[in-house]
Amino acid sequence: MRRRTFGIAVAALAASVAMGPSLGWAQEEKKATIGVSIPAADHGWTAGVVYHAERVAKLLMEEHPGLNVIVKTSPDPASQANAVQDLAVQGIDALVILPTDPDPLVNAIQQVKDSGTFVALVDRAPSNNDNSVRDLYVAGNNPALGEVAGKYIAETTPDAEVVVIRGLPIPIDQQRQDGFDKGIEGSNVKVLERQYGNWNRDDAFRVMQDYLTKYPKIDVVWAQDDDMVVGILEAIEQSGRTDIQYVVGGAGSKDMVKRVMDGDKMVPVDVLYPPAMIATAMQLTADGLLDQVPVNGEYILDATLVTKDNAEQFYFPDSPF
Numbered sequence: 001m002r003r004r005t006f007g008i009a010v011a012a013l014a015a016s017v018a019m020g021p022s023l024g025w026a027q028e029e030k031k032a033t034i035g036v037s038i039p040a041a042d043h044g045w046t047a048g049v050v051y052h053a054e055r056v057a058k059l060l061m062e063e064h065p066g067l068n069v070i071v072k073t074s075p076d077p078a079s080q081a082n083a084v085q086d087l088a089v090q091g092i093d094a095l096v097i098l099p100t101d102p103d104p105l106v107n108a109i110q111q112v113k114d115s116g117t118f119v120a121l122v123d124r125a126p127s128n129n130d131n132s133v134r135d136l137y138v139a140g141n142n143p144a145l146g147e148v149a150g151k152y153i154a155e156t157t158p159d160a161e162v163v164v165i166r167g168l169p170i171p172i173d174q175q176r177q178d179g180f181d182k183g184i185e186g187s188n189v190k191v192l193e194r195q196y197g198n199w200n201r202d203d204a205f206r207v208m209q210d211y212l213t214k215y216p217k218i219d220v221v222w223a224q225d226d227d228m229v230v231g232i233l234e235a236i237e238q239s240g241r242t243d244i245q246y247v248v249g250g251a252g253s254k255d256m257v258k259r260v261m262d263g264d265k266m267v268p269v270d271v272l273y274p275p276a277m278i279a280t281a282m283q284l285t286a287d288g289l290l291d292q293v294p295v296n297g298e299y300i301l302d303a304t305l306v307t308k309d310n311a312e313q314f315y316f317p318d319s320p321f
Contacts, residue, residue: 031066032289035087037097038278040075043199044227045251048275048321049098056279060286077104084108094118094285098278101170102126109133120281127171137298138281140273142172143179144303148271149248150183153220159188160219163211165197165204167224176224197228205231212239219245226253233266252306252314253321261311270306275321277301
């Protein structure tokens with residue numbers, strides 16, 4: 001309830017501010033700089049993050065002539081820490097950051113916040129859940145992503161033997177795993193093995209090949225990311241195996257949503273985890289800086305199960321992911 005109320009309040013306040021000029025409330029355009037630090041596009045989901053960050057940066061600057069938005073991409077925590085320091089030196093008023101890995105970046109983020117800069121943390125929180133490093137937290141629902149997938153498998157294939165392909169060894173991976181275990185709790189679903197696929201289709205392909213060699217019978221595959229599903233499906237197709245009934249991924253990539261729309265038996269569902277959440281954080285941050293809208297707190301997006309019945313509303317063919 002708290003999270004939903006926050007979203008409604010922001011929307012209402014933003015709407016009232018937007019109506020201001022027509023009611024004679026026009027204010028002088030403020031000047032402000034937002035620094036945006038995000039991972040480099042090393043797989044499909046992060047490519048979507050980069051796309052939406054650059055797209056919304058342009059839109060925000062067109063909408064607000066006094067606003068400067070600087071977007072920096074980084075391939076690893078060390079380079080991202082340097083990028084955050086560079087942004088701080090440029091005199092930013094707010095930092096929007098989606099960490100490559102949050103724990104190694106805590107000190108860099110904390111230094112920015114301690115200087116009085118507004119910090120919006122996106123997607124990946126520190127493993128100790130320390131809220132002192134941010135003013136705003138915008139994220140997909142990682143535990144729910146796993147739980148929704150687990151419940152679907154438990155309800156659809158209650159005696160399934162499942163192999164799991166994890167993401168990266170970072171906190172949100174564990175949150176998704178914990179959610180998945182909760183989703184299959186009380187069922188006869190058996191997890192044969194869990195390995196990391198690093199949210200990468202080539203790594204997932206190799207892991208799936210290993211599983212296909214080890215296990216003569218696999219009913220279902222759960223993967224944390226749609227990019228990995230691409231590699232998984234390729235490995236299954238090359239093997240000629242027909243025992244795998246379906247694969248459940250996550251993120252809502254246009255390719256997987258299209259498969260769901262088309263009734264592909266190997267991809268009957270998907271779970272949303274939109275990369276456009278970076279755009280939500282940027283918009284809220286701009287509202288807070290320029291329009292004095294209170295945006296502190298948490299904004300958690302739903303982990304919707306995409307089915308053939310609702311897939312069309314989540315299909316965006318022009319998106320890079």
